[in-house]
Amino acid sequence: MVSRVIPVDPFDLVIFGGTGDLARRKILPGLFRRFIAGQMPEGSRIIGAARSEHDDAEYREVARAAIEEFGGEEKKDPALQDFLGRLHYVAIDATGEGGWSQLSGLMRDGVVRAFYFSVAPSLFGPLAERLHQHRIADGDSRIVVEKPFGRDLESAKALNATLASHFDERQIYRIDHYLGKETVQNLMAIRFGNVLFEPLWNSHYVDHIQITVAETVGVGGRGAYYDKSGAMRDMVQNHLMQLLCLIAMEPPAQFEADAVRDEKLKVIRALQPVDAHHIVRGQYDAGEDSPSYRQDSENPRSFTESFVAMRVMIANWRWAGVPFYLRTGKKLKARSSEIAVVFKDLGHSMFEGDEARHRNILSIRLQPNEGIDLQVTIKEPGPGGMRLVDVPLDMTFADALGPDGEDVPDAYERLIMDVIRGNQTLFMRGDEVEAAWAWTDPIIEGWERRADVPKLYEQGTGGPEDAQMLIHRDGRRWRDIKG
Incomplete structure (x- = not known):
């Protein structure tokens, strides 16, 4: 039985923490499998963003190594080079101003904009604030946040309030991989x-x-x-x-x-x-x-x-x-x-x-x-x-x-x-x-x-x-x- 692939619209997916453990183990190998399955339309891009200094070519090698280490049989697929060509990178300061103008310049109109916060919860607020300050996110953008969603009721309410000050609930995707x-x-x-x-x-x-x-x-x-x-x-x-x-x-x-x-x-x-x-x-x-x-x-x-x-x-x-x-x-x-x-x-x-x-x-x-x-x-x-x-x-x-x-x-x-x-x-x-x-x-x-x-x-x-x-x-x- 072959899975029925449901197409998606072209997108720009920014992965904050794009060189981190989760990105390397799960996100990048998973996106490559979706690319092979035909779910990454022409013109879709993945943009890694993290503190470390890389150019696009160096980040593509980071992604290649991650897929070779954590991928399955699909890592042998000749389409890997085409997938890597969809990757870009921006060195970014989550709590400062470095890299945000460059990221803003990369974003395009007419595609889905999604931002994966694969970082510590303490950075959710600064990232959300700068996405709006630099007009990188708009009313149709989506953000993905990883657990933990607080460590008690008080901190969960504070975290929700922080996100809500910049994004509507319909834009917030709290991910639980289970x-x-x-x-x-x-x-x-x-x-x-x-x-x-x-x-x-x-x-x-x-x-x-x-x-x-x-x-x-x-x-x-x-x-x-x-x-x-x-x-x-x-x-x-x-x-x-x-x-x-x-x-x-x-x-x-x-x-x-x-x-x-x-x-x-x-x-x-x-x-x-x-x-x-x-x-x-x-x-x-x-x-x-x-x-x-x-x-x-x-x-x-x-x-x-x-x-x-x-x-x-x-x-x-x-x-x-x-x-x-x-x-x-x-x-x-x-x-x-x-x-x-x-x-x-x-x-x-x-x-x-x-x-x-x-x-x-x-x-x-x-x-x-x-x-x-x-x-x-x-x-x-x-x-x-x-x-x-x-x-x-x-x-x-x-x-x-x-x-x-x-x-x-x-x-x-x-x-x-x-x-x-x-x-x-x-x-x-x-x-x-x-x-x-x-x-x-x-x-x-x-x-x-x-x-x-x-x-x-x-x-x-x-x-x-x-x-x-x-x-x-x-x-x-x-x-x-x-x-």
């Missing part, structure tokens, strides 16, 4: 495009839902940043919150940006406060040949969590009484992101003993091997009576949509193209970000007030034992973390 994953978007297709599921998507049929984002890596070189953030700010407040919203929201009237985001906002505002005994914080201990979190962060007294598990309830008609179990952590047994919708037992089973203990589970795999499977119960083949087994009806996207998943765009590719199209459906709105912080802040403040100490856990496991007890107390079990 929302660009094919499987995440398929949550909406599965729910709202299939009569099989939507009638069952409620407390009458769903026993509980598990959302897991597990990593095998530690904080490594991000220790200084992560120690001021922790898993709650870095993962739960944004990535897991967005997954929770998509799985729990009401059907929007139409597949349109504000209609979808209105329903997500209702979910966040319906989240009940979480009691302390329904949350487990963890911190990975030293392994046989691997440092502990405190060693990685170079903070021997750190109480920052590298793991969070919690039981969350939504106070609305659809989900009354249905627990959502969320967990995320580093140095766990496998790299895996999964949403599992666990359906209730049959009201009455004609089978007895172990043969009666079977449940349907819809599993949405976000990484690795993006795909969906539905666990159903069948009779085990062969003689010997009615023995029941659970088997998955599996749709792995790499198998269904092309060899090695070559037709499934990377999340950043999809989201950048949505920016060019002016489609904000998969981007967070300002009030949505603030509502998420309003729910998250009391949890973090409670930890600080109680001087809460994270539970140590062994690397390569499923996290602290207390996380197992969190769900065991309800008579349930975490799904195994599989890579």
Whole structure:
């Protein structure tokens, strides 16, 4: 199956932080894949902007090296030279005046103007101010901002106010790469495009839902940043919150940006406060040949969590009484992101003993091997009576949509193209970000007030034992973390 390529208008995309890690790992290789796919119309350009001094030729070599290091098979495509010809560079001072006149002179009328802020949030304001001061951005321009969107409600409001002083909300694209994953978007297709599921998507049929984002890596070189953030700010407040919203929201009237985001906002505002005994914080201990979190962060007294598990309830008609179990952590047994919708037992089973203990589970795999499977119960083949087994009806996207998943765009590719199209459906709105912080802040403040100490856990496991007890107390079990 070949992906249907939807054309976009010619554009000028300026990447502030154009020589940085994100640009090299994701943005530039992703744009090259879209170029090969025919989604970069004639006349479209990419302009790198950063502090370092480069000319166009030197920046093209930076991009070539990035694509060769981080690209896939497409890096061998002979079109690479043509792509590099679309690249330009401006040395810019984000907080001063250097380079802005040169950038202004490069911009053209009659094309989409987009500005990717791949920089620290402290530079969002200065960049926005100078884009307007030098009349580089106009009323149709778009800006892309990366998380973190603040570190609490107060800072999120301040950041939103700063951006709003220069850009309308319709021009601001707050990017969360999780929302660009094919499987995440398929949550909406599965729910709202299939009569099989939507009638069952409620407390009458769903026993509980598990959302897991597990990593095998530690904080490594991000220790200084992560120690001021922790898993709650870095993962739960944004990535897991967005997954929770998509799985729990009401059907929007139409597949349109504000209609979808209105329903997500209702979910966040319906989240009940979480009691302390329904949350487990963890911190990975030293392994046989691997440092502990405190060693990685170079903070021997750190109480920052590298793991969070919690039981969350939504106070609305659809989900009354249905627990959502969320967990995320580093140095766990496998790299895996999964949403599992666990359906209730049959009201009455004609089978007895172990043969009666079977449940349907819809599993949405976000990484690795993006795909969906539905666990159903069948009779085990062969003689010997009615023995029941659970088997998955599996749709792995790499198998269904092309060899090695070559037709499934990377999340950043999809989201950048949505920016060019002016489609904000998969981007967070300002009030949505603030509502998420309003729910998250009391949890973090409670930890600080109680001087809460994270539970140590062994690397390569499923996290602290207390996380197992969190769900065991309800008579349930975490799904195994599989890579």
